[in-house]
Amino acid sequence: MITLIQFGTGSLNTLEAAVDRMGFGSCRAGRPDQAAPSGPIILTGSGPMDPACTQLKASGWWRELPQLAADGRPVLGINLGLHLLAEGSEESPRGSGLGLIPGIVRRLGPGVKVPHWGWSPVRQLRDHPLFPEILGGWLFFAHSHALEPTSETLSIAVHGRPFSVMECRGRAVGIQAHLEKSGSFGLSLLEKTLAVLGEKPDRQPTTGCN
């Protein structure tokens, strides 16, 4: 079963409904002791980083998530979730990230519109034995900061300069785009990512808008 970490003012409604339509079971967990006993843990969100760190520390997730990942539990960070999984961010220079994905998150720009709110084409940089090839799909982005790409980055998009769209280190995956807001292509990528993380649907999928 998928565990959706609940924190802050953001809504999990769209992501929760998307995985439900795909036939996956999920539960919300405000604290680590509310997590499902197994299955991927999804950390998603957007907006300011500092309040997110404060809330995750207060709920115990900040301490527990690296330990669960070290024990082999799959972790998926989406948007702000990817930033939190990284080593650090310019948005929160006095703190550090969870360190599950190498690299530093930097502010977009200068010379481009920030926040970046729009649909961008995605380009694959590296093959991965498990992830499907991304063939020129468009994904939806809503962010002011992004992880700098490295030689390990799987895919990128460009907003003034290239930024990381998809990272995979062991069983920790980070994705900058809001897959649940990226139409049928995003949903398909989300489904494949969950499969890579070992999750299987427990019932027949139902149809949404796509």
Added chain:
Amino acid sequence: MDAKRIIPVLQIRAGQAAPESPAAWACRLEREGADGILFQELPGGAGGRAGWIREVAATLSVPFALEAPFRDLAELEEAMEAGVDKVFLAADPAVEDPILAAAVRTFGRVHVGVAVDAVLSAGSWRVALADGEGRDALDWMAELELRGAGEILLRAAPEGEAAATLCQPAARLALSVLFLSSGDPALAAEALLHGADGVAYPAAAGSPGSWKATLGTRGLALRQ
């Protein structure tokens, strides 16, 4: 390069977007190629707001925004918690607006936009107010950027080539501009060609697919 966003607008009155439910209509528009949906709440339409937003959030897989006469931060928190991706506020250039600052602080500028009505008057673009014309529209948009707005929802009268003279300098601001069209894709194309990042138009004025077919002939980058 980002695609120019093509965003149908649905008006909400008392939680309904006649003749269908907001979720059903928005879902159809997503299938027809919409890059997002803008809901506009008509005066007196706040009833049941969280309920229909929750339904839309659980149905759509493209982003959606709400322009509404929000009265306080609690109303914004309710809409965001229900699942709306962005809110557009109405800010009065003559009044210091506490909601905008609080919304940006709470949700981040990525989720907060401001609607601006502009009118061409004696050769310059002014902010259109209920009781006349206000300050220079471009100056006002620049100030909104400094106040933390993440996007401008821009109405401009007249549209077409005239509006291009506002969109062009507005495009140099470091925040995106969603142009609110009256429903003619030929006129909206001028805004997009001159720097607007997307166009929002009345959903009754054609499917997103038909708008993309028309706008695609002008060489605009669009998500297919």
